[in-house]
Amino acid sequence: MKTISENTASFTFTKGGIHPPDNKHYSEGVPIQDAPVPELFVVPLSQHLGSPAEPVVEAGNTVAFGDLLAKSSGFISANIHSPCAGEVKEFTEVFLPHGGRSKAVVIASDGSAPPDFPETDAWKSMGKEDILKAIADYGIVGMGGATFPAHVKFSLPKGYSAEYLVINGTECEPYLTSDHRLMLEKTEELFKGMKILYSVLEPKEVRIGIEKNKPDAIARMQEFAAKADFPVRVFPLKVKYPQGDEKQLLKATINREVPSGALPIEVGAVVANVGTVNAVYEAVACKKALYERVVTVSGGGIKKPVNLKARVGTPVRMLIEEAGGSLDGTVKLVAGGPMMGFAFFDPETPVTKGTSGILALTEKELRRSRQTACISCGRCVAACPMGLNPSRLFKFLDHQEYEEAMAIGLLDCKECGCCGFSCPAHIPLVQGMKGGKYELRRRKARKDAAARA
Amino acid sequence: MNTDSLIITSSPHIHHRDTTASIMWRVSAALAPAALWGVYQFGLSSLTVLLVSIASSLLFEYLAGRASGRFTLNDGSAFLTGLLVGMNMPGTIPLYIPVIASAFAILVVKWTFGGLGRNWMNPALAGRVFVFFSWTGDMTTWPVPRALNLDAVTMSTPLSSIKTGLLELTEPVSGPMALLRDLGFPVSDMDMNLTASFQGIFPGLENGYFDLFLGNIPGCIGEASALLLLIGGIYLMLVKIVNWEIVASYAASFVLLIFLFAGLPFGAGLFAGDVLFHILSGGFMLGLLFMATDMVSSPLTKKGMLIYGAGIGFLTFLIRIFGSFPEGVSLAIILMNISVPMINRYTQPKLFGEIREEAAK
Numbered sequence: 001m002k003t004i005s006e007n008t009a010s011f012t013f014t015k016g017g018i019h020p021p022d023n024k025h026y027s028e029g030v031p032i033q034d035a036p037v038p039e040l041f042v043v044p045l046s047q048h049l050g051s052p053a054e055p056v057v058e059a060g061n062t063v064a065f066g067d068l069l070a071k072s073s074g075f076i077s078a079n080i081h082s083p084c085a086g087e088v089k090e091f092t093e094v095f096l097p098h099g100g101r102s103k104a105v106v107i108a109s110d111g112s113a114p115p116d117f118p119e120t121d122a123w124k125s126m127g128k129e130d131i132l133k134a135i136a137d138y139g140i141v142g143m144g145g146a147t148f149p150a151h152v153k154f155s156l157p158k159g160y161s162a163e164y165l166v167i168n169g170t171e172c173e174p175y176l177t178s179d180h181r182l183m184l185e186k187t188e189e190l191f192k193g194m195k196i197l198y199s200v201l202e203p204k205e206v207r208i209g210i211e212k213n214k215p216d217a218i219a220r221m222q223e224f225a226a227k228a229d230f231p232v233r234v235f236p237l238k239v240k241y242p243q244g245d246e247k248q249l250l251k252a253t254i255n256r257e258v259p260s261g262a263l264p265i266e267v268g269a270v271v272a273n274v275g276t277v278n279a280v281y282e283a284v285a286c287k288k289a290l291y292e293r294v295v296t297v298s299g300g301g302i303k304k305p306v307n308l309k310a311r312v313g314t315p316v317r318m319l320i321e322e323a324g325g326s327l328d329g330t331v332k333l334v335a336g337g338p339m340m341g342f343a344f345f346d347p348e349t350p351v352t353k354g355t356s357g358i359l360a361l362t363e364k365e366l367r368r369s370r371q372t373a374c375i376s377c378g379r380c381v382a383a384c385p386m387g388l389n390p391s392r393l394f395k396f397l398d399h400q401e402y403e404e405a406m407a408i409g410l411l412d413c414k415e416c417g418c419c420g421f422s423c424p425a426h427i428p429l430v431q432g433m434k435g436g437k438y439e440l441r442r443r444k445a446r447k448d449a450a451a452r453a
Numbered sequence: 454m455n456t457d458s459l460i461i462t463s464s465p466h467i468h469h470r471d472t473t474a475s476i477m478w479r480v481s482a483a484l485a486p487a488a489l490w491g492v493y494q495f496g497l498s499s500l501t502v503l504l505v506s507i508a509s510s511l512l513f514e515y516l517a518g519r520a521s522g523r524f525t526l527n528d529g530s531a532f533l534t535g536l537l538v539g540m541n542m543p544g545t546i547p548l549y550i551p552v553i554a555s556a557f558a559i560l561v562v563k564w565t566f567g568g569l570g571r572n573w574m575n576p577a578l579a580g581r582v583f584v585f586f587s588w589t590g591d592m593t594t595w596p597v598p599r600a601l602n603l604d605a606v607t608m609s610t611p612l613s614s615i616k617t618g619l620l621e622l623t624e625p626v627s628g629p630m631a632l633l634r635d636l637g638f639p640v641s642d643m644d645m646n647l648t649a650s651f652q653g654i655f656p657g658l659e660n661g662y663f664d665l666f667l668g669n670i671p672g673c674i675g676e677a678s679a680l681l682l683l684i685g686g687i688y689l690m691l692v693k694i695v696n697w698e699i700v701a702s703y704a705a706s707f708v709l710l711i712f713l714f715a716g717l718p719f720g721a722g723l724f725a726g727d728v729l730f731h732i733l734s735g736g737f738m739l740g741l742l743f744m745a746t747d748m749v750s751s752p753l754t755k756k757g758m759l760i761y762g763a764g765i766g767f768l769t770f771l772i773r774i775f776g777s778f779p780e781g782v783s784l785a786i787i788l789m790n791i792s793v794p795m796i797n798r799y800t801q802p803k804l805f806g807e808i809r810e811e812a813a814k
Contacts, residue, residue, distance in 0.1 A: 020467055257805060333459055342464065366468065375569065378755075381753050386806075389753065420464070420468075424475070
């Protein structure tokens with residue numbers, strides 16, 4: 001197929017966006033290596049968007065690699081599998097970085113090495129339904145951070161067809177390099193994964209969006225795209241945050257705007273992250289459940305930044321130790337990227353399917369400052385990729401005028417952090433939006449309950 | 454691994470380098486060369502005026518902050534207001550006038566509405582206009598700049614000379630520079646030499662423009678040197694503290710209107726306005742780069758900024774050319790400051806995905 005041979009062409013979204021220091025140099029050159037393996041795995045049952053999975057094992061059961069631990073409990077939910085062979089010890093409760101509690105299975109590993117999951121040719125003859133079933137069975141979720149169950153996303157609603165499958169290789173969050181390394185090291189697997197998704201969705205074309213701060217990944221993906229047996233093109237994108245967001249990525253790669261409140265399929269597109277594509281390949285072609293992922297361990301407080309293939313349930317502490325141990329000068333630990341990730345305090349927090357990075361950030365990187373009054377500089381308005389007026393929204397929310405905030409688009413906010421990053425007055429804009437949305441949800445729930453009564 | 458002191462706050466965890474205070478201090482730094490030039494031209498008394506303005510602004514800010522239980526001196530905004538108040542004063546003004554201007558700026562315009570960020574007009578400009586109408590005589594008594602080397606103690610500015618000159622005009626003249634020459638307005642030696650050497654490149658270049666550009670003219674302490682203000686303003690635009698949208702639309706609308714109509718009072722007809730004279734004289738540069746672009750009292754959106762700038766350009770033109778005051782920059786900016794809430798209301802950003810785009814690449 002035709003490819004864009006040079007990196008001279010570049011695409012991007014048009015509205016808002018920011019250019020934070022990307023700090024990818026810490027770890028982008030470090031090949032993926034295996035993370036250390038703990039004796040006790042703590043596997044949360046809520047590692048995805050939607051309802052937590054229901055356990056299917058009991059304390060005392062013996063489990064093998066990839067055995068089902070908990071099954072999907074609703075339309076939007078996902079299966080959870082064992083990251084080791086061993087014995088189920090107990091059920092416990094853990095705090096996850098996003099602030100929620102989750103039930104978790106504690107498994108004592110018997111220390112055995114994971115089996116090989118060889119690729120078989122069976123996937124080449126699998127039908128759509130079987131592929132989607134495998135994606136659901138093996139617990140695949142969106143690996144970009146949102147962890148939306150993948151089988152739901154790839155099952156098109158009735159009456160819709162996907163014109164484009166857009167592969168998200170932007171990795172626009174600073175520091176994170178796990179997708180970058182996947183594109184370099186697992187290129188062949190990624191193209192097989194894309195082929196699988198191509199056969200499910202039957203789009204006109206597959207488009208891969210990669211930001212131009214990863215020229216080696218663009219070159220390698222273009223090389224493979226040129227010899228692929230399905231229509232696929234690589235789109236080098238101008239570096240701009242939040243290009244990895246579905247809506248911005250679609251604007252950049254297919255120049256369509258997803259309407260407010262709608263899903264990408266509304267404009268004939270499905271988006272999948274490279275991490276997800278890799279997981280789909282492993283599930284469908286190798287019959288391997290999703291129990292490990294690539295985690296970037298980086299930041300100014302990390303001695304030896306690395307990209308680790310870590311199993312779900314591994315305490316974060318072990319990843320940090322693998323990356324050189326001590327956290328000199330670290331004032332904040334973040335799970336995920338610095339723009340949308342969550343601060344956490346407990347180094348025993350387990351790795352989950354959505355942990356794209358573990359960052360130890362120093363005071364110098366945070367650039368904290370005293371909050372002052374809004375000086376109406378308009379930088380938040382200029383930065384917002386959704387065309388919102390964060391300053392005005394925040395004032396409404398500050399005065400608890402939630403309905404008014406909703407009327408000017410509060411629910412369109414996806415908490416990407418462009419406004420908060422830009423604000424010279426250091427007003428906690430994103431925190432305000434999150435609080436406002438939470439309050440709106442709470443009010444709606446109360447109203448619904450009252451309506452039922 | 455000590456994790457007791459880890460910070461837990463909402464995303465985003467990283468931040469742009471600018472803070473409110475860093476913006477205020479950088480604007481002050483960008484103003485400093487022009488202020489020092491004023492001190493050089495108008496003597497040490499103007500340094501006293503600057504220092505008294507800054508000190509009184511800081512004092513009033515401290516008192517108002519104390520009354521509301523806050524300490525706000527370190528955000529730099531009161532220093533900047535004081536500096537701007539001082540730069541908007543003639544160099545030999547009695548010192549109680551800048552103190553009153555600072556008091557009006559800080560206490561009335563800024564703090565009655567709740568301090569930094571709440572004022573709906575530029576405090577320094579409001580202070581200037583307040584004392585201008587209260588002590589018009591003192592506010593229009595200009596010391597002679599050092600470069601002109603005259604025996605007189607005071608003189609009038611080019612703009613006010615023209616305003617009075619036009620009232621007595623009987624024969625049409627080609628423009629402001631010709632009128633100034635007829636009125637016997639002094640020109641410095643430096644200007645003579647520079648004009649003579651540039652006449653090779655620009656034949657017909659009249660004397661006086663270099664005085665305006667470099668700042669060898671009477672006026673407020675801070676508005677003399679267009680060159681130094683321009684350097685400061687360009688620096689602030691490069692570091693994205695000054696929004697170029699306001700500067701561009703203000704300058705464009707002003708230049709266009711001046712070019713079209715400013716020739717009329719001289720009997721020179723349409724399309725004969727002296728653009729260079731008007732952008733280099735009076736408070737235009739200071740207003741354009743440092744007053745109109747005040748973040749607090751300018752619109753939020755880029756579209757709003759364009760409208761706001763164009764409005765100031767129109768009003769400045771109107772007051773300067775057809776009003777009874779020689780200078781219109783400060784009044785024009787204040788009038789547009791007042792319209793900012795309305796501009797904001799009608800220029801809210803367009804939501805992403807509000808209109809579906811069908812065009813595919």
